[in-house]
Amino acid sequence: MNILEVASTAILGAALGAGVTFFLVNDRITALEQESQLRAPVATVDFTSIAEGFPNGADNQAIDREIKKLQVQANQLMEQGFIVLNHGSVYAAPSGLTVRYREKDGE
Numbered sequence: 761m762n763i764l765e766v767a768s769t770a771i772l773g774a775a776l777g778a779g780v781t782f783f784l785v786n787d788r789i790t791a792l793e794q795e796s797q798l799r800a801p802v803a804t805v806d807f808t809s810i811a812e813g814f815p816n817g818a819d820n821q822a823i824d825r826e827i828k829k830l831q832v833q834a835n836q837l838m839e840q841g842f843i844v845l846n847h848g849s850v851y852a853a854p855s856g857l858t859v860r861y862r863e864k865d866g867e
Contacts, residue, residue, distance in 0.1 A: 800841055800843045801841065801842050801857075802843045802844075802845065802853075802857065803834075803842045803843075803844050803857050803858070803859060804844070804845045804846070804847035804853050804858045804859070805830055805833070805844060805859045806847035806848075806858050806859065806860045807827065807830060807846065807847070807848070808847070808848060809860040810826045810827060810830070810861045811823075812861075813826075813861045814826075826861055834859065847860075
């Protein structure tokens with residue numbers, strides 16, 4: 761076997777291996793992409809953060825305004841395709857998926 765035969769065999773083997781791998785992996789990637797499109801993203805809204813953010817004796821109208829703002833944000837997320845849950849009903853969620861009145865330290 762001369763060098764040309766070895767090189768052409770190696771190139772042919774690599775091309776064949778890449779082609780087979782592409783067809784096997786491409787079907788799996790396509791299936792995963794289709795599956796992920798069927799799952800709605802989830803966000804939580806932390807209404808208790810309003811109570812924590814206001815001092816004792818705060819104006820009820822100011823608190824009501826902030827609650828309305830969070831409700832508007834929740835509706836905007838819903839319109840974007842999110843499932844929006846009350847954070848108080850969720851055991852755990854990443855901080856980046858939680859809408860709060862004010863961000864807590866460290867989040």
